[in-house]
Amino acid sequence: MSSVPARTSDDVLAGAPEAVARRTTPVPVELGRCEAARLTRHPLILVALAYIALVMVLEGDSGPRSAYTLVTDMPAFMLGPFVFFAANLSASRERRHGNEEWLDSMPATSADRTRAAQLAVVGPLVLVTALVLVALAVTLSTDQFISKPPALEVLSGLLPLLGAGLLGVMVARWLPWPGMAALVMVALVATHIALADRLRLLGAFVEWAAWPASDDSSVWAGVIPGSRGWHVIYVLALCAMAAAGAHLGHARRKLPVLALGGAFTAVAVVAGWAQLA
Amino acid sequence: MTAVVVDEVTKRFGRTQALAGASLQAGAGVTGLLGPNGAGKTTLLRMLATVLAPDAGRIRLLGHDPGKPDERLEIRRRLGYLPQEPGFHRGFTAFEFVDYVAILKEMTDRHARHDEVRRVLDMVGLTTVSGKKIRALSGGMRRRVGLAQALLGEPDLVVLDEPTVGLDPEQRLRFREMISRIGEGRSVILSTHQTEDVAALCATVAVIHGGRTLFHGTPAQLVEQARGRVWLDDQRSPDARLAWRTGTGQHRNIGDVPPAGVELVAPTIEDAYLLLIGDESVAVAA
Structure with a gap:
């Protein structure tokens, strides 16, 4: 053990010279960078990445329909739940360990920690994007596409991962009790199934994340008509709604956050309608 | 000006009165909060750590008011806090x-x-x-x-809630040495219910019981309160407030008036603490 540097008693009130440089970067950015690295190494993310890599290897040459799906809708469907749970566990860490009050005694606020948890979701997204780009390059080089997926469509397959992570953070802030994340996921899937059937009858439902037209995954039958650009805006608006929702809990002034959330909801409704063919 | 000023602070959790007018002042050096479990030490430390606001009373930390958000941030930038768990x-x-x-x-x-x-x-x-x-x-x-x-x-202010609890004697010794060094030139407030920690570490001590400050001074002044009030006898003395059998078979008695002819002994900080807490218990019961 080394000794503590000597200080005069006047230092106590005057404030000693700063021991280390502070705030060269905003706290949420630096904390988010560290949390992103941790989230990327999260066991759930590693399992999911191994799974998707295995599927890419096994399904990569199973025809144009499969090749198209692998680089568009598969990341969202296969990795989304993993990112949701990993982000939720990461964001609820302080509450699970019972040290929220302790951390509240520090200059960084709970809002800073929430922003950091949200930024951390970018970590797994970057990793999956890299994986998809490799798969895309391999598929393009082996000439497996009948129709090449547009960039916006590849993006619309990746963005739901951002949404899944942000939703996980929001659930951690609003429903911090054990098992709630699983319950939310079950509720989401159940609601989706229920609404999908009803909306299909009304002619309004389209498999928005799965643009290839056929239900038979082995057959290429063209793509569903619709606006991919509006779809990307729609997904981004949903992401922003989740981000605003997470902050609503501890915002000092709730009205601006509510107004922002309302604006994002309006964008989601408009873009959700505009994406239809 | 002192680093920590706590003046007549109260705090209630439901029906429990955790603090009932506690006061404390601390400058540079180690200050110990001594008291039994449930005395209000942790509640007071949580206030010093700026995570709990008092119901009434006044707190100034490092010259700032923790009740004001901007000043609270200034305090937090100069604060180190180790909670109990x-x-x-x-x-x-x-x-x-x-x-x-x-x-x-x-x-x-x-x-x-x-x-x-x-x-x-x-x-x-x-x-x-x-x-x-x-x-x-x-x-x-x-x-x-x-x-x-x-x-x-x-940090200029270090708040430690029972830092030596659960440590073996050697670890506790090392910890005391560390804290003692840390207290050179900064204000360290620690809570404990172990009188040996206070005797070994603290320049000043506050005894808290029932949410109130019963004593505030140096450990030597605390010990002095028990001088002439501790004696050894072959049996538990009826005049003693507290008495216990020691390893030699004699009884160590502490009370207000020792009986004539008994062997008075030098008091320890534990004697003084027990006398103080005992006095308070009697006062509360009365």
Whole structure:
């Protein structure tokens, strides 16, 4: 053990010279960078990445329909739940360990920690994007596409991962009790199934994340008509709604956050309608 | 001007009156809060850590009012806090955990921060195990991780809630030495219900019981309160407020008026503390 540097008693009130440089970067950015690295190494993310890599290897040459799906809708469907749970566990860490009050005694606020948890979701997204780009390059080089997926469509397959992570953070802030994340996921899937059937009858439902037209995954039958650009805006608006929702809990002034959330909801409704063919 | 001023502070949790007019002043050096379980020590320390507001009374920390958000932030920038049960992230390594706290203390320059994390880990003697997961560390090592994070950024006010609890005698000795050094030139407030800690460490001591400050002064002044009121006898004296059988078979008695002819002995800080708490218990009962 080394000794503590000597200080005069006047230092106590005057404030000693700063021991280390502070705030060269905003706290949420630096904390988010560290949390992103941790989230990327999260066991759930590693399992999911191994799974998707295995599927890419096994399904990569199973025809144009499969090749198209692998680089568009598969990341969202296969990795989304993993990112949701990993982000939720990461964001609820302080509450699970019972040290929220302790951390509240520090200059960084709970809002800073929430922003950091949200930024951390970018970590797994970057990793999956890299994986998809490799798969895309391999598929393009082996000439497996009948129709090449547009960039916006590849993006619309990746963005739901951002949404899944942000939703996980929001659930951690609003429903911090054990098992709630699983319950939310079950509720989401159940609601989706229920609404999908009803909306299909009304002619309004389209498999928005799965643009290839056929239900038979082995057959290429063209793509569903619709606006991919509006779809990307729609997904981004949903992401922003989740981000605003997470902050609503501890915002000092709730009205601006509510107004922002309302604006994002309006964008989601408009873009959700505009994406239809 | 003193670093910590607590004046007639009260706090109630439902039907429980945790603090009922506690007062305290502390400057540079180590100040001990001594009191039994449930005395209100932790409640008072949570207020000094700026995470709990009093119902009434006045608190000034490092010249600032913790009730005002801007001033509270200034205090937090110069504060180190080790709660009673820190709730470590057990999957983190010691380095990762202290680094995490360092970011929350606004140390966002990575290289400078890592140097600072290494410095505080070295101060508490954890350099060699800094790469170990916290779940793999002993209880004493975890307490040292907690102390390390409290020392980040050379805080002017260090608040430690029962830092020596659960430590073996050797670890406690090392801890006392560390805290004693930390107290040189900064204000350290620690709570304990172990009188030996106070005797070994503290320049000043406050005895808290029932949410009130019963005594505030130096350990020597506390001991002086019991001078002439502790005696040894072959049996428990009816005049004693408290008495217990010692290892020699004699009874150590403490009370207001020793009987004639008994052997008076030099009081310890524990005698004085028990006398004070005993007095208070009698007063409360009356």
